[in-house]
Amino acid sequence: MELLCLGLNHRTAPVEVRERFAVGNTKLGEAAHELTALDGVAEGVVISTCNRTEFYLVAPEAAAAFALLESHLSAKTRLHTEAAAHFYRLEQSAAARHLCQVVGGLDSMLLGETEIFGQVKQAYQAALDAGATAGVLNRLFQRAFGVGKKIRTETSIQQGATSVGNVAVDLAEKIFGHLKDSEVMVLGAGEMSRITAQSLVSRGARSIFVTNRSFDRAQELAAEMGGAAVRFDEWQHVLERVDVVISSTGSPHAIVHRADVEKARHARKYRPLFFIDIAVPRDIDPAVGDIEEVYLYDIDTLERLADEARGRRQLQIDECERIIDNEIAKFQLPGIP
């Protein structure tokens, strides 16, 4: 018996091809079961995320099994010769190694991301529930999850936020801990501030105030995030109660000046205040950062921190590969040399 993997991902196929092969979460078990219905295929697991669709199977002969699977997929997707160019075909230990890389986030578009671990687990569970797995794939996936955990605990490939929004949210948590006791004000209803504010809400921020020159737009964004809209000439009053200010207006000059914050300090009892300035030109006067309890981060600083985290993750790749090599050597899967 041979372990095989046939798949396509963000590197080998454009989204218009990937979407044709995508399998919904609720259909993963059924798709795995369909694999085992193919002639000679003993076991099967289907992994499908927005960036990849992969078919793991155990069959007696690789070439025949790949041909059978490709013809099955062609029939399902109505893509014929053009689809074959986007597939990668891996056999035996190369397939096992690839699964470990996927689980560890090494093959992801965002290097080291952790979501894939859960997605693979879900795909495996669906195949298991559908009765599509047995000795080889059960052991392979269990081992791969072990490798994923090892990569997470023994390397720093998953550490540090790699996007501006996540860096800002991580910093907010470093300052305030749980965000459930924190209030946020959004200055300017642009896309970047919306994304960052939503990240804060998803991590538990207690309430959101949105202000914008166009009050209608502020109301729209506030409604979207379950917050309250504030008229643009009243944001200074809200400053007295909030913990985080996200600013991303299109103003050609600074909107928040040191004097505005100084006025609010006494009412705030000098509590820490976190300013995230993602506007260009900057909305917040850099002198605001000189106030003792204020932590001010502009777009360049946030970009630099995200870049550094990405760089650190790149440096961890060799260490992760070494862990995978060591673990693959210990696998001893039936039929896999």
Place this chain on the structure above:
Amino acid sequence: MDRWILIAATLLALCGSVRGMLAVHRGRRSRSTVFWMGAALVCQMVFLWSRGQHRGVCPLKDLGEMLVFLSWSLTVFYLLIGPAYRISLLGVFSAPVVVVFQAVALLPGVLQADPQKVSGGNAWHEMHSATSVLAYGALALAAVAGVMFLVLDRQLKEHHLQSGLFRSLPPVRELLVSLQRLLWLGTGLLTVGVVAGFLMPHDKEAIGHLLTALAVWSGYVALLGVQTVRGLTGRRLALLAVTWFILSLGVFAFI
């Protein structure tokens, strides 16, 4: 024998300190610090119990005993507060303080080699000594939390966020809450100590000591008063907690 137990306690705290610092350097949580400090606490208790047996009263009769009692108090508050507020790093910062206090106690002449039995002990005197040293333990830990805040504040202000220490430090707000609670606890205990000090039989020579204790207590009460009524920036609160603790410790060392 007492001396060997104290050496063991100091080595255990040193292990906790070194292992904790190494873990922080690697950017990981220091899980073993609680264990090492717990073991150090057991040795401190054995030491204090043994000295208490010799003295027949609370063992606070020489500078060495006071330093060990203070270290014990600091360790107890760390073990009570550190895990409760998820600030295991407090141990990494307080362990070196314990090591320094106990190392000073081990210097020749600081700890009486042959502790004499004290006759005619007074309950108010005992309470004054014990609660004052306990208070200093809580206030020392507040100062440690203050130092941790100052380190984190500087890193956040200057955008230097890559060190293992930064990743290990608890959030700003948690540090400030812990700092304030320790200040309240320490000041509360100090209040009992000062009141007991004025109630104990004392001669004219003790007046200076009691007035100094009153001045230290007033400083902490003023700090908490300003913080509660007007508010203080985290940096000022931390700086004042650290400075006032060092000053008061220094003053008592000379009285």
